[in-house]
């Protein structure tokens with residue numbers, strides 16, 4: 001059994017060659033995320049201009065699921081509106097909590113979308129928190145100072 | 149010891165899962181489960197209260213376990229055996245009663261770097277409350293207690309030294325007899341965390357030098373969860389204030405003052421886990437029948453095979469001592485190219501249960517320089533075939549995950565910023 005058999009091609013690829021990896025010198029904010037149970041660590045660098053997430057990169061140390069998830073997230077949100085990113089994060093958390101269909105997320109059978117590969121982590125319930133670390137950390141980074 | 153016969157006593161082992169997490173909690177033989185259900189089905193009543201038959205049967209069974217524990221440990225009397233929820237509660241009890249009355253500002257409290265959080269935080273917090281000095285006995289490179297560090301801390305004459313019989317991460321067994329005698333000689337009181345170790349070899353209190361308190365958990369000794377023991381020297385226990393107040397621990401309750409029951413009941417407020425304690429008695433009887441000398445001999449074979457073979461897998465690092473002496477069948481390891489959690493999932497997909505994480509020993513992990521490792525821990529009901537299967541899967545995982553020239557956490561980014 002190989003790594004690809006366990007976690008699938010998409011996660012393996014993001015794990016081996018993470019997108020948007022590395023510190024971002026121009027970041028307007030760095031948010032640190034930590035999972036005390038397993039020791040996964042992540043730093044999320046964001047650059048927000050006029051309510052738009054112009055750029056987001058990450059650095060970290062963690063298991064393959066944690067890192068692949070961060071990479072998939074980062075790839076998806078570059079240049080997105082900050083509020084749209086918040087909606088996406090909440091939708092993803094809902095999905096990982098067990099919802100079958102969630103508005104705004106690709107369906108389970110959309111093969112073209114890397115995000116769908118992360119749905120598979122639900123097979124390993126104790127690893128869901130690994131998949132969520134980047135997402136919850138990014139949420140913290142971009143929700144602070146929110147005005148209603 | 150015939151492991152095939154032994155396995156028949158543990159119904160859960162009929163499953164295809166290879167259980168290598170006995171350091172977290174042992175499996176239970178059927179006699180333990182039967183003893184628990186027998187209590188509920190035939191004598192369910194509170195203890196030390198009713199005058200009717202069921203209550204006296206339950207009380208006899210409950211107190212019978214106390215006698216078995218006293219025998220198991222070689223305690224001077226059953227008065228020294230206090231039932232708690234587990235090792236964690238036993239240690240907190242000592243810290244919050246004995247520690248609270250015995251430690252003053254400026255005193256030294258010492259622990260070691262290999263402690264489980266349960267034998268680290270209660271002392272760290274006591275030191276903070278008391279303005280006492282908290283000292284950590286450091287380890288050698290192979291993660292044993294450093295003799296120079298023991299000397300250093302001895303010279304500080306700590307009021308309390310808390311240490312573990314055996315590390316739940318590395319399997320290191322400490323020479324408690326020598327260490328406790330040395331600390332007693334400078335006036336320290338010694339608290340022993342015996343959560344690990346007692347199941348692997350025949351150890352009595354008299355083999356442990358001059359310890360003052362000992363904490364254990366039934367669930368690591370084939371017994372039910374939710375039950376533990378605090379053993380302490382009688383004169384110390386007598387001098388200590390109660391830990392919690394309520395039923396069972398009192399002698400007389402007046403409107404404005406109360407007096408306390410004698411040992412051991414003074415420290416057992418409220419209805420205990422009666423079924424669990426009775427089940428623990430069955431566990432100790434079973435363990436005695438198997439014999440811990442036989443267990444030690446058998447487990448040494450497993451340890452030898454694992455140590456020998458793991459050393460041959462390049463890319464796999466064993467954390468802690470690589471030699472057979474003074475260690476139990478607990479192995480923490482890391483694999484160069486795989487995160488501990490991915491590795492544990494890989495084992496799980498191969499039906500092998502191992503632990504991944506910091507093993508509730510973050511101070512030790514700091515020294516190791518890792519946030520998490522994998523751990524395989526064996527018990528006498530594991531077979532040599534299971535050990536070999538574990539090694540084969542480890543070596544497979546290592547080969548599959550390994551990628552030349554790739555450090556796991558220093559990946560190239562697709563993006564240049």
Ligand SMILES: Cc1ncc(COP(=O)(O)O)c(C=O)c1O
Pocket residue numbers: 171172233234235236237264266267312314315316341343344365508
């Ligand atoms: C060395 C050591 N000390 C203390 C404990 C805590 O035991 P419990 O959780 O049963 O209170 C453990 C259990 O993991 C342990 O391994």
